[in-house]
Amino acid sequence: MKARHKRLTLVLLGLSGLALAAWFVLSAFQKNLVFFFTPSQIMSGAAPVQRSFRVGGMVEKGSLKRLPDGITYRFVVTDLAQKVTVQYKGLLPDLFKEGKGVVAQGKLGPDRSFVADEVLAKHDENYMPPEAAYAIKQADAGKAPATREQP
Amino acid sequence: MTPELGNVALILALGLASILGVLPIWGAHKGDARWMALARPLAAGQFLFVVLAFGILVSAFVNNDFSVSYVAGNSNSLLPVYYRVSATWGGHEGSLLLWQLMLTGWTFAVALFSRSLPQPTVARVLGVLGLISVGFLSFTLFTSNPFERNLVVPPDGRDLNPLLQDFGMIIHPPMLYMGYVGFSVAFAFAIAALIGGHLDAAWAKWSRPWTLLAWMFLTLGILLGSFWAYYELGWGGWWFWDAVENASFMPWLVGTALIHSLSVTEKRASFKNWTVLLAILAFSLSLLGTFLVRSGVLTSVHAFASDPKRGLFILVFLLIVIGGSLVLYAWRAPKVGLGGRFALFSRESMLMLNNVFLLVTTGTVLLGTLYPLALDAFGLGKISVGPPYFESVFVPLMLPVLVLISVGPYVAWKEGSLQRAWLELRGVALVSIALAAAIAVSAKTSVGVATGLLLAAWIILGSVQHLAQRLKAGAGRTPFVQRWRAVPRAFFGMVVAHVGIGVFVLGVTLVKGLDHAQDASMKEGDTVSAGGYAFQFKSLEKHKGPNYIAGRATFEVSRGGQHVVTLYPEKRFYVVQRVPMTEAAIDRGLTRDLYVSMGEATPDGAWGVRVQVKPFMGWVWTGCLVMALGGLLAATDRRYRQRAAQPVPSKPHHTAPLRPSQALS
Numbered sequence: 001m002k003a004r005h006k007r008l009t010l011v012l013l014g015l016s017g018l019a020l021a022a023w024f025v026l027s028a029f030q031k032n033l034v035f036f037f038t039p040s041q042i043m044s045g046a047a048p049v050q051r052s053f054r055v056g057g058m059v060e061k062g063s064l065k066r067l068p069d070g071i072t073y074r075f076v077v078t079d080l081a082q083k084v085t086v087q088y089k090g091l092l093p094d095l096f097k098e099g100k101g102v103v104a105q106g107k108l109g110p111d112r113s114f115v116a117d118e119v120l121a122k123h124d125e126n127y128m129p130p131e132a133a134y135a136i137k138q139a140d141a142g143k144a145p146a147t148r149e150q151p
Numbered sequence: 152m153t154p155e156l157g158n159v160a161l162i163l164a165l166g167l168a169s170i171l172g173v174l175p176i177w178g179a180h181k182g183d184a185r186w187m188a189l190a191r192p193l194a195a196g197q198f199l200f201v202v203l204a205f206g207i208l209v210s211a212f213v214n215n216d217f218s219v220s221y222v223a224g225n226s227n228s229l230l231p232v233y234y235r236v237s238a239t240w241g242g243h244e245g246s247l248l249l250w251q252l253m254l255t256g257w258t259f260a261v262a263l264f265s266r267s268l269p270q271p272t273v274a275r276v277l278g279v280l281g282l283i284s285v286g287f288l289s290f291t292l293f294t295s296n297p298f299e300r301n302l303v304v305p306p307d308g309r310d311l312n313p314l315l316q317d318f319g320m321i322i323h324p325p326m327l328y329m330g331y332v333g334f335s336v337a338f339a340f341a342i343a344a345l346i347g348g349h350l351d352a353a354w355a356k357w358s359r360p361w362t363l364l365a366w367m368f369l370t371l372g373i374l375l376g377s378f379w380a381y382y383e384l385g386w387g388g389w390w391f392w393d394a395v396e397n398a399s400f401m402p403w404l405v406g407t408a409l410i411h412s413l414s415v416t417e418k419r420a421s422f423k424n425w426t427v428l429l430a431i432l433a434f435s436l437s438l439l440g441t442f443l444v445r446s447g448v449l450t451s452v453h454a455f456a457s458d459p460k461r462g463l464f465i466l467v468f469l470l471i472v473i474g475g476s477l478v479l480y481a482w483r484a485p486k487v488g489l490g491g492r493f494a495l496f497s498r499e500s501m502l503m504l505n506n507v508f509l510l511v512t513t514g515t516v517l518l519g520t521l522y523p524l525a526l527d528a529f530g531l532g533k534i535s536v537g538p539p540y541f542e543s544v545f546v547p548l549m550l551p552v553l554v555l556i557s558v559g560p561y562v563a564w565k566e567g568s569l570q571r572a573w574l575e576l577r578g579v580a581l582v583s584i585a586l587a588a589a590i591a592v593s594a595k596t597s598v599g600v601a602t603g604l605l606l607a608a609w610i611i612l613g614s615v616q617h618l619a620q621r622l623k624a625g626a627g628r629t630p631f632v633q634r635w636r637a638v639p640r641a642f643f644g645m646v647v648a649h650v651g652i653g654v655f656v657l658g659v660t661l662v663k664g665l666d667h668a669q670d671a672s673m674k675e676g677d678t679v680s681a682g683g684y685a686f687q688f689k690s691l692e693k694h695k696g697p698n699y700i701a702g703r704a705t706f707e708v709s710r711g712g713q714h715v716v717t718l719y720p721e722k723r724f725y726v727v728q729r730v731p732m733t734e735a736a737i738d739r740g741l742t743r744d745l746y747v748s749m750g751e752a753t754p755d756g757a758w759g760v761r762v763q764v765k766p767f768m769g770w771v772w773t774g775c776l777v778m779a780l781g782g783l784l785a786a787t788d789r790r791y792r793q794r795a796a797q798p799v800p801s802k803p804h805h806t807a808p809l810r811p812s813q814a815l816s
Contacts, residue, residue, distance in 0.1 A: 033534050071672045090761075094385070094731045095731070
């Protein structure tokens, strides 16, 4: 009886520990999920204002500007339908280029411009970040008959 | 002609593997010694042909044979010869062949070093390894053949990805694969035990050294990958909770649980079913990891669909291996029996807690890694789960494990005494608290950093004291050298690995808590400071490498007016692939790394520059190295090297509880 009692205690302790861990993990998971929005979605107001999220698309040609402090950049991300201005302070990744795909993570500012704290560009010249390709495809699908080659 | 020979060698290896996967297992079932005896020569033959195929692929790279499309896609005649060799595993097809080489190599090693094992066990283990080999060889031959020819021979190759042109990348994949594939041996032992129905302490004793070795290689592999990311990606990060990293980290976590659970199975014949399940899990996660990285699922779920043959093969293979072994487990596991009983507070229960926490942690990493992929695959939206999730979950789940590292070894098997553990550990606890508090107050650190320091001190001091106690036993009667020699190597292994974790925790705490980074726009002559160091941009020169051109900057680093070091970060441009690359300059030191990397330049000559001071960065790497050393020590313990197996009781001993210092890991 005593051994069984002990084992039961152990099992109960274990289960409550697991339940606690599960609750804690899932709440952390919920809190830290980063959703993805296309420029079109952002312009239609679908993106959250307080929460951090990701935007992806192409860096519009000729849009990259460096602000006077020398390390803040401003550029336009487009899904070829809508545009979002992104501001980022820091060094851009090696493969960041105008006319190429990019994904930025950050928050929406009051003026609907996007303040990024992270900019991702992958290490392959032909490679388009999946999110960026997705954004352009979504915008494309919205415009129906106007067919365009996949970039 | 030679690439075709490589192809033939692979086909022959597949043939031998197929026989190896069937006849010896059948022989073990029927009790036919002749069929069982086939296992060793077949394992050797299989290894030989894969070595031959691999050698042919390497020579195709060295000789710039661009008629082979895999070579043309991953090499270039401008590439230095050592990178041409490492380019062999720079792409999908070649890395599969490397995996294959490792698998047949481990199989061959088991065939060599299993003289003391009963023949049916050897036959089953090698047979199971043969079956895995069949899966991988068919995958290589049917979907990813590295020997495929180009119809039109290109004049030159497309070059190796510049990021992979680095010494770390020469050795990282082989190490990592040694670890991944090494778990296949533990897996094969587990499956063989399930088939044979003999799951006892002897089984645990046989599979332990293999598991420890695999764990050691995996530790080194992950270390090298992280080390590489640190200096080659150019921005000073070293762990991103990226899916590729998680893919290697999950088998490591389960592998760590497995080596602890195996010790219970060996010492006390408990946890048997659990250990078998962990062995299956560790290898399944290794497979999952390989395929996550290799199938292209990670870059995009749709890359999976672009080559449906590969994706489908992978899915079916994973299903067969994981599903098949779990079904076998469900069917056979109840027969292998329960082990000895143990008290609520005992070495067993401590190790059980270790296992529970490690597995729960693995589950959280798995969730964060697979959930975004699953959502995307079902078209339910695009999300990402970044470092904030992993960090906020991983750290609290690991805290209890870190506390228990020092407690566990002080608790006796079967039934421990809480009071005794407290008596033995209170000194360590007091000293650790005093040390951490002193440093935290004098350096005005955060609570997080203080906690990290406390845990590091607790682990290191607790482990060292444990060793000291062990050495003190018998003092006065026997000389120190003799007492030192009497300590089993497995015990040293445990202490060293635990100290390694302490060192690692110390490094991570300080580098995460106290690093300084500064981004600045700099022209020649400008100075920027971070963490008490002044970084002056002196000059910029042109530099030409074998397959790249670079701008090389000169930075003078000083502290309080004293010159510290001169650093030369580069911005490279690789001419064949036409990609820019940041080549950071790092000065490594015992207490800090200085890190300078260059971003873009404006037309007027101002460069974006990031300077970083990373305290105790080297301790992170050292900690991992020490952990791996611990694994090596434990794996080479004398009792695993004895050729003739001692009869090991399959029933737990019902003797008085062992003294903690007698009972090792």
